[in-house]
Amino acid sequence: MGKPELHDAIELFSDRKWRLNNLYKIQDKHGRVVTFKLNEAQSKLLDDLHTLNIILKARQMGFSTFILILALDCCLFNSHFDAGLIADTLPNAKGLLSRIKFAYDKLDPEIKKVVTVKTMNATTVEFSNSSSIEVGVSLRSSTKNFLHISEYGKICAKSPDKAAEIKSGALNTMAKGQLGFIESTAEGRGGDFYDKTNSSRAAKDSNRELTQMEWKFHFFPWFEDSEYTTSELVNLTADEDKYFTDLFDEHGIQLSAGQQAWYALKAREQGDAMFKEYPSTPDEAFLAARDGAYFAKQLTALRQRSKIGKFEFETRSPVNTFWDLGLNDSTSIWLHQVIAGKHRFVGFYENSGEGLAHYLSWLDKWQVRHDAVWGEHYGPHDMDHRQNSSDGFVTTRKDIAQGLGYSFRIVNRTLDKQTSIQKVRTILPECEFDEGACDAGIKHLESYSKEWDEKYSVWKNQPRHDEHSHCADAFMTFADGFEIPTQPKKRNRPKAAQGAWMG
Numbered sequence: 001m002g003k004p005e006l007h008d009a010i011e012l013f014s015d016r017k018w019r020l021n022n023l024y025k026i027q028d029k030h031g032r033v034v035t036f037k038l039n040e041a042q043s044k045l046l047d048d049l050h051t052l053n054i055i056l057k058a059r060q061m062g063f064s065t066f067i068l069i070l071a072l073d074c075c076l077f078n079s080h081f082d083a084g085l086i087a088d089t090l091p092n093a094k095g096l097l098s099r100i101k102f103a104y105d106k107l108d109p110e111i112k113k114v115v116t117v118k119t120m121n122a123t124t125v126e127f128s129n130s131s132s133i134e135v136g137v138s139l140r141s142s143t144k145n146f147l148h149i150s151e152y153g154k155i156c157a158k159s160p161d162k163a164a165e166i167k168s169g170a171l172n173t174m175a176k177g178q179l180g181f182i183e184s185t186a187e188g189r190g191g192d193f194y195d196k197t198n199s200s201r202a203a204k205d206s207n208r209e210l211t212q213m214e215w216k217f218h219f220f221p222w223f224e225d226s227e228y229t230t231s232e233l234v235n236l237t238a239d240e241d242k243y244f245t246d247l248f249d250e251h252g253i254q255l256s257a258g259q260q261a262w263y264a265l266k267a268r269e270q271g272d273a274m275f276k277e278y279p280s281t282p283d284e285a286f287l288a289a290r291d292g293a294y295f296a297k298q299l300t301a302l303r304q305r306s307k308i309g310k311f312e313f314e315t316r317s318p319v320n321t322f323w324d325l326g327l328n329d330s331t332s333i334w335l336h337q338v339i340a341g342k343h344r345f346v347g348f349y350e351n352s353g354e355g356l357a358h359y360l361s362w363l364d365k366w367q368v369r370h371d372a373v374w375g376e377h378y379g380p381h382d383m384d385h386r387q388n389s390s391d392g393f394v395t396t397r398k399d400i401a402q403g404l405g406y407s408f409r410i411v412n413r414t415l416d417k418q419t420s421i422q423k424v425r426t427i428l429p430e431c432e433f434d435e436g437a438c439d440a441g442i443k444h445l446e447s448y449s450k451e452w453d454e455k456y457s458v459w460k461n462q463p464r465h466d467e468h469s470h471c472a473d474a475f476m477t478f479a480d481g482f483e484i485p486t487q488p489k490k491r492n493r494p495k496a497a498q499g500a501w502m503g
Contacts, residue, residue, distance in 0.1 A: 025106035042066040050216035055183035058222035075131035083146035085135040093135040140169040153184035156191030158452040186276040188290025190447035222278035229258035292449040298428035307432040318375030324474035332474040343431040348441030379408040411481030423479035444471035
């Protein structure tokens with residue numbers, strides 16, 4: 001480091017951007033030790049910082065490195081400053097801290113004389129100015145002035161329990177007005193990262209001033225990285241050419257020939273993962289199939305074929321229903337028609353803590369609103385289980401429904417769950433969904449996934465039982481049991497007395 005005059009040094013060291021561009025060493029992508037310099041995207045984020053920042057981005061744009069160096073800088077130039085860093089696994093969390101240790105070790109010795117390391121272990125560094133950096137998979141200890149959650153989308157997808165712990169624990173360690181970062185690539189249309197991204201986007205679109213407790217949305221597409229281009233000559237396919245044309249027509253995104261060539265080559269390698277790894281728009285980022293999700297790939301294909309969208313309800317075609325019953329949890333119902341040989345889903349309803357009469361009453365009201373014709377009602381095997389009623393009689397929920405004017409066909413349980421899952425995968429390409437009426441159900445199907453094995457870091461070959469399971473099971477009732485009727489169904493409406501009884 002040079003020896004500037006005292007007043008110049010004070011001025012320079014008071015400038016955070018100058019410090020970030022001059023004081024710290026990192027290992028670059030090629031393993032070389034270089035002075036950290038803010039790239040264009042990192043500089044843009046620094047200039048646009050809010051107290052809470054949610055970053056949706058393409059891969060390898062350097063945001064983790066930037067945030068780590070910023071955390072170290074805040075600790076060195078502020079006393080009693082506590083930073084927390086969270087990753088999806090403890091080894092990855094320790095890896096974040098090792099990068100900070102590397103940057104500290106490479107500092108000018110004169111700086112290290114002023115702020116020394118007091119204690120250091122695998123998860124914590126404490127400095128002589130009473131500032132510290134702690135890493136982990138969740139943090140619940142002291143209040144943090146700085147919190148970084150890395151790849152939160154992957155945490156939400158693979159470990160919902162861990163994501164819930166971060167939400168209730170780590171996020172509550174930050175006092176109002178402190179500095180927070182959630183940065184991640186996308187991982188499907190579900191989970192807390194997806195929800196936070198959507199709410200922060202809505203706040204940004206409103207053009208109002210954010211409060212200190214609201215997350216600010218930052219999006220960094222792949223083409224903002226100057227390295228993502230090539231001089232290689234690439235013959236674009238018709239689909240690739242249409243993709244770039246649509247980007248310009250719909251979003252005003254104009255790419256150079258080198259950028260188009262790079263993207264085409266990378267997309268041929270990545271396939272569907274290209275959307276989440278190198279998104280061009282925020283919406284595109286969440287189109288890719290979520291890792292471990294059973295049906296996300298098929299649903300992504302339906303979106304690309306415009307089979308998930310707005311469909312006018314056809315009153316002349318019978319509506320079938322497919323159920324999964326919950327005892328102490330959710331009951332889910334899919335509403336379905338056969339239109340021109342396609343399976344069209346025109347509604348979805350889910351609730352919990354309600355008796356059977358509540359759901360039949362909801363169907364009564366839905367039928368009146370849509371002037372609908374009922375087809376067949378398909379129930380799961382447990383609808384035929386005997387139970388004691390409130391008046392002491394032994395009955396089944398199928399019998400109760402029959403007394404309220406709804407006749408059910410019982411679909412026997414498939415002994416092997418994977419068989420039902422495969423049936424859904426097979427039939428989904430023949431389906432279409434009215435997105436407005438089925439949005440909640442579609443999100444459940446997209447998020448229904450395998451169980452994640454924390455010990456071996458692999459997906460287990462069994463589904464995770466969570467809030468998405470009942471919707472998926474109701475859809476399996478359709479895949480396992482639906483038969484196209486040979487005779488047209490007569491119009492049937494709920495009796496007035498039924499509606500009065502159900503209240």
